[in-house]
Amino acid sequence: xxxxxxxxMVPVPSHSIIPERDIGKTPVLECVxxxxxxxxxxxxxxxxxxxxxxxxxxxxxxxxxxxTTVFNLLTKVYSPTHGTIMxxxxxxxxxxxxxxSKLGIARTFQNIRLFSDLSVEDNVRVGLHNxxxxxxxxxxxxxxxxxxxxxxxxxxxxxxxxxxxxxxxxATKAGSLPYGAQRRLEIVRALATDPKLxxxxxxxxxxxxxxxxxxxxxxxxxxxxxxxxxxxxxHDMKLxxxxxxxICVLNFGKIIAKGTAEEIQTNPEVIxxxxxxxxxxx
Amino acid sequence: MNLxxxxxxxxRRNYFSYVLVTAAFLIVTFMNQGGLLNKKMQGLLVPVxxxxxxxxxxxxxxxxxxxxxxxxxGFMSLGAFTGVVVSQSLIEVIPNEALRxxxxxxxxxxxxxxxxxxxxLPVLRLRGDYLAIVTLAFGEIIMDIINCLIxxxxxxxxxxxxxxKGDKSVADLNLLEGGKAIIKGAQGAVGTKTISxxxxxxxxxxxxxxxxxxxxxxxxGRAVLAIxxxxxxxxxxxxxxxxxxxxxxxxxxxxxxxxxxxYGLNFxxxxxxxxxFNTSILVLVFVVLGGLGNLMGSIxxxxxxxxxxxxxxxxxxxxxLIYAIVLILVMLATNNPKVKNLxxxxxxxxxxxxxx
Numbered sequence: 001x002x003x004x005x006x007x008x009m010v011p012v013p014s015h016s017i018i019p020e021r022d023i024g025k026t027p028v029l030e031c032v033x034x035x036x037x038x039x040x041x042x043x044x045x046x047x048x049x050x051x052x053x054x055x056x057x058x059x060x061x062x063x064x065x066x067x068t069t070v071f072n073l074l075t076k077v078y079s080p081t082h083g084t085i086m087x088x089x090x091x092x093x094x095x096x097x098x099x100x101s102k103l104g105i106a107r108t109f110q111n112i113r114l115f116s117d118l119s120v121e122d123n124v125r126v127g128l129h130n131x132x133x134x135x136x137x138x139x140x141x142x143x144x145x146x147x148x149x150x151x152x153x154x155x156x157x158x159x160x161x162x163x164x165x166x167x168x169x170x171a172t173k174a175g176s177l178p179y180g181a182q183r184r185l186e187i188v189r190a191l192a193t194d195p196k197l198x199x200x201x202x203x204x205x206x207x208x209x210x211x212x213x214x215x216x217x218x219x220x221x222x223x224x225x226x227x228x229x230x231x232x233x234x235h236d237m238k239l240x241x242x243x244x245x246x247i248c249v250l251n252f253g254k255i256i257a258k259g260t261a262e263e264i265q266t267n268p269e270v271i272x273x274x275x276x277x278x279x280x281x282x
Numbered sequence: 283m284n285l286x287x288x289x290x291x292x293x294r295r296n297y298f299s300y301v302l303v304t305a306a307f308l309i310v311t312f313m314n315q316g317g318l319l320n321k322k323m324q325g326l327l328v329p330v331x332x333x334x335x336x337x338x339x340x341x342x343x344x345x346x347x348x349x350x351x352x353x354x355x356g357f358m359s360l361g362a363f364t365g366v367v368v369s370q371s372l373i374e375v376i377p378n379e380a381l382r383x384x385x386x387x388x389x390x391x392x393x394x395x396x397x398x399x400x401x402x403l404p405v406l407r408l409r410g411d412y413l414a415i416v417t418l419a420f421g422e423i424i425m426d427i428i429n430c431l432i433x434x435x436x437x438x439x440x441x442x443x444x445x446x447k448g449d450k451s452v453a454d455l456n457l458l459e460g461g462k463a464i465i466k467g468a469q470g471a472v473g474t475k476t477i478s479x480x481x482x483x484x485x486x487x488x489x490x491x492x493x494x495x496x497x498x499x500x501x502x503g504r505a506v507l508a509i510x511x512x513x514x515x516x517x518x519x520x521x522x523x524x525x526x527x528x529x530x531x532x533x534x535x536x537x538x539x540x541x542x543x544x545y546g547l548n549f550x551x552x553x554x555x556x557x558x559f560n561t562s563i564l565v566l567v568f569v570v571l572g573g574l575g576n577l578m579g580s581i582x583x584x585x586x587x588x589x590x591x592x593x594x595x596x597x598x599x600x601x602x603l604i605y606a607i608v609l610i611l612v613m614l615a616t617n618n619p620k621v622k623n624l625x626x627x628x629x630x631x632x633x634x635x636x637x638x
Contacts, residue, residue: 077514098517101518101519101520102520107518113514113515113518114515115508115511115512115515115516116511116512117510117511122504122507125504126504126516126519129501129519129520129521130520134500134501136500136529138500139496139497139499139501139503146500149501190519192519193520
């Protein structure tokens, strides 16, 4: 079983949202003027954003600000109408969802999308689909490579499930897991694709404060162990301010602020977006 | 017993289906040799095997892949007529009947596979019920094409002409002396030498079970199940939806073609009209009543529901009434939670007794 190093918080003194240790390296993700229009409605407009190789970044904003649309653009569920997306310096704007996944962007969904009729382990095995390979022919005839690779599937699935101590649930149907466990399983399945960038869409939704605290530790742990970047959408400000090194605030499809937690908390634009105009006051 | 305990629940169920099919085969064979089966029942043995294979293969498309196919009989007819042509033209080359049957089945399966691939190529890219619509049309088109087909064989090989305008006949094939017609347009295949046997049907059922069970429990099969459960999530983990649906669909049509070849070679004459929309629906009824994704259920449903109308012939007018009542009862037995629980209560107690 894999042991994880103790989570280590990295303070970000600089004004750049890229953490110090990532400076000088190619950013894992770079969006330039990214945007999409739905029949004249600019759901996301002029989205310029960079994430360092091992950064934990947050994407926040009021409801309907276009946060999930950004995720859908990055994973090519939607094709952007403007701008480019660069992953590790390569242009991935014209790639398909499947290609983007193979190139290293994995995601979870706001409304959980598990393979609910499959077991927990099989969910992770599906995530490992492009990591461990054998042909359909080998599989149907059960040739030696089938047994060898299935063993590898099992070992890696168990290894990944151990991140959240879920090995005991391996045989359970994913659909019958409690809500929090389903969210964790989605993260494990995303990690199984061996991503360079992990997109988490409201990972703490529906979790109690204890579970959220545990999740925060685990996200940092995942970043430290796998040395990947994490971009998360979250409404739980304790989580966002606690672990995100760079935060980007979106409102009506536009970035209204970028910076560290302290900068965001004191930014008047952000306060206005969340609390409304203070014209009501005296 | 230790070995049995090691296997998880689903593989135990899978091995159970192999055992059950083998047991059924042995019992029926002994009954047949003991003279317990009348002529009519004997005649039903091979068709039942064919329909079991059809139900199993359609279950791969409908139950496991989650796409509706309404033209499965079309693939069966591709297999049947290919099988008949191959077998009839190879009579001199391969005198051994079992070997010729194998070759005919393989050819039938291969042609059905190509058909499945060509149908799947445009349709499986789409989401929604397009596969149902296109396969429905395909079934009808294949029926019409074979109705226009005139095929003969002589010393020079196989001759094929299409009789689209209805002005051609076997004479237009210009067969040499000693040549014979294999398919005569709307009359269908005639004078086929029947080489199918119950044993061949049994072996083909086992092969079908083996392929489907192993496929579902392999990497590709898991991907197909994942696509059925949640297409968007499957794409997000890098699974090529089109490719995996195609693999499952082609395997399904291949098996239907194999069943068709076996079926076609069981009768001296067979027409394209036999594989019409009703046959497709009949197979779909087997699959749905047996339970989507439930292989054992498909086998039992196909057997019972195929033999039942024949066995009920003595009730004359009440035949379809009883058939309908049985359909409703089977549906209740497989889908009603109360009845299911009753079964579950009975089965574990038995297993405990065996284990100790």
